Amino acid sequence: GAGVSQSPSNKVTEKGKDVELRCDPISGHTALYWYRQSLGQGLEFLIYFQGNSAPDKSGLPSDRFSAERTGGSVSTLTIQRTQQEDSAVYLCASSSQPWGLRYEQYFGPGTRLTVT
């Protein structure tokens, strides 16, 4: 079956531009997570969605970052006025259970963002 998909796979943008990253979770998965991974670093939690609501936004680094989820499915992560330190791989994961803390999270292939 179809896994988690993300688009674009690669994005190069100039400093100061806005970018939108998209995540299509596995059909029927209610929980959706965004992480980012900088070179050689672990995964940094950004935001969690249960359905269309985001009970936990604690990981968003600044107010330039926002995310939404519509129809309990597709999610978009938006970064405004990108900075070079935003360069990273942005990973999306989904899970079939609320919070997903006891259940496997399935990851998408990620979007590699490079800010020049």
Added chain:
Amino acid sequence: RKEVEQDPGPFNVPEGATVAFNCTYSNSASQSFFWYRQDCRKEPKLLMSVYSSGNEDGRFTAQLNRASQYISLLIRDSKLSDSATYLCVVPGGNKLVFGAGTILRVKS
């Protein structure tokens, strides 16, 4: 103290060797734990879940020591295909906290 700490390695071992990684965590309330595997430039994938004292799956054994707050992953009879980064994952509040990973390189 970091929420999840791992030795970054790399661990360089020959094929057939047994290798073990440790991971320490700070949240004593955590009840479930995970080991994920991440290949170079790929997404993480679940390797094992640990809910009680341990779990075994073929060549892989995960053990949990709640008193000392560490989790270990043992790989027996290492294969070339086991070369990857192994991520220790612990629930922290309402999210999963990932360690920075331990790099394993299996050589022929």
